[in-house]
Amino acid sequence: MSIISLFSGSFCDEEIVLRAMAEQTGYRLVGDVDLIERAGQLAGMSEAKVERAFAAQPSVxxxxxxxxxxxxxxxxxxxxxxxxxxxxxxxxxxxxLIPSRISHVLRICLIADLKSRLVKAMTTMNVPEPDALKLIHKQDEDRAAWVQSLREISDPWASDLYDMVLPTDKLAPEEIARDIAKNAASDVVRRTARSDAAVADFLLAAEVEVALVNQGHQVIVSAKDGVVTLTINKHVLMLSRLENELKTIAGKVPEVKEVTTKVGPGFYQADIYRKQDFNMPSRILLVDDEREFVQTLSERLLMRDLGSAVAYDGESALEVVREDEPDVMILDLKMPGIDGIEVLRRVKETQPEIEVIILTGHGSDADRETCMQLGAFAYLQKPVDVEELSATIKRANEKIQRKHTK
Known part of the structure; x- marks a missing residue:
């Protein structure tokens, strides 16, 4: 039996077509929701973080x-x-994610013209046309970015990506399902020994990629008959050392017979290869309206392997907290708009697991007492020694790690 893969634009009768396909073929449905859940369980990541991989804009x-x-x-x-x-x-x-060399997969795309999608969006979501149009554009942006990142094609509906591109505004769902079922039964997409071997290669490459990412490495992985190729696409100063480390990790994966490495086009660009250190806090948010100060502080922390994002006011900080869930926040008190104490209060009310370090040049003893009562991890005064701040951040991270291991 074949496998059917289906990718659809939003508001293109996807659910109706899927139900009709399942009825006509007897095939089992497996979708994003199912695989996000399983991936999150294996990775120890929240489903929201896994799903964020599909968004055009990654976390800061x-x-x-x-x-x-x-x-x-x-x-x-x-x-x-x-x-x-x-x-x-x-x-x-x-x-x-299914490689094109797996030949027993029938690849389907569902799409409709914008006018049809707008009508469905307005009806389904009960929103006016401008809001519906904005929603469709956002969803199309996510789909385009996803396809571009995987296939290097900017048009997510490009016919080169699929065996069939079907217009849902011109064909009834039952007609679409019948056409798909007929083609899925064709000998052209029947399972073969070669296609089964491609599935095994895909699985082995995925197992190696997971083994590497769990050790903090990000490289491109491919496999063929047990031979694994690792492509390094960022510049690294000590290439031979990295190659040996990657080969050692990959070589421990069962069914790997041989590991080779090579550099890709990105190796010659300015990006620097950085292995992720899981013992260091990696989601630090600096909040301060003094732009030059906070940018310099961010750079000095990065030199100590402490990566950080920056917000210049309380409103922006709270938005980052909602969208990207920092682990540690370094927070100034005196800012225009929402001040630091109010930011601290709201963060601790909504996400108390975030550790907040106050760093201010304007606070009083009363402010210190208020901040500590609200749940601040520490209260530091400017100017601060960067080593003292780094040590405080690491202690905050140790507290977070202890909570996670309980």
């Missing part, structure tokens, strides 16, 4: 946490495990 902390790369590695693994079976309909963003 991603260059330090590599959460997106970690999520994608685990999504590849669970997708590879799933397609070991046949008689599946793999639906959603994860469908693009």
């Amino acid at each position: 902390f991603n260059k330090f946490t590599h959460d997106r790369e970690r999520a994608i590695a685990y999504l590849r693994l669970v997708t590879a495990q799933a397609i070991g079976e046949d008689g599946l309909i793999v639906n959603g963003f994860v469908s693009h």
Whole structure:
């Protein structure tokens, strides 16, 4: 039996078509929700963090946490495990993780013209046309960024990506489902020994990628008949040492017969390869309206392997807290708009697990007492010795880690 993969634009009758496909083929549905859950369980990540991998805009902390790369590695693994079976309909963003060399996959795209999608969005979401249009554009942006990152094609509906591109505004869902079922039964997409070998290669590459990402490494992994190739796409000063470390990790994965390494085009660009240190806090938010001070502080912390994002006012800080969940916040008190004490109060009310270090040049003894009562981890005065601040951040991170291990 074949496998059907399906990728759809939003508001294109995807759910109706899927139900009709399942009825006509008897195939089992496996979608983003299922595989996000399984990937999150294996990775020890929240489902929200795994799902964020599909967004066009990654977390502001991603260059330090590599959460997106970690999520994608685990999504590849669970997708590879799933397609070991046949008689599946793999639906959603994860469908693009299936390599094109797996020939028993029938690749389907559902799309409709914008006018049709707008009408459905307005009706389904009960929103006016401008809001519906904004929503569709945002969802299309996510889909385009996802496809671009995986296939280097900017158009998510490009015919080169699929066996069939079907217009849901021109064909009835039942007609679409019948057409897909007929093609899925064709000999062209029947399972073969070569296609099974490609599935095994996909699974082995995914297992190696997960092993590497769990040791803080991000490289491109491919496999062929037990031979694994690792492509380093960022510049590294001590290449031979990195190659030996990567080979050692990959070589411990069962079924790996040989490991080779090479450098890709990105190796010659300015990006620096950084192994993630899981013992260091990697989601630090600096909040201060003194731009030159906070930018310099961010750079000095980075020199100590403490990566940070920056917000220049209380409103922006609270938005980052909602969207990206920092572990540690370094917070000034005197800022325009929402001041530091109010930011601290709101953070501790909504996300008390975030450790907040007050760093101010304007606070009083009364402010210190108020901040500590509200749950601040520490209260420091400017000018601060960067080593003292680094040590305080590390202690805050140790407290977070102790909570996680309980």
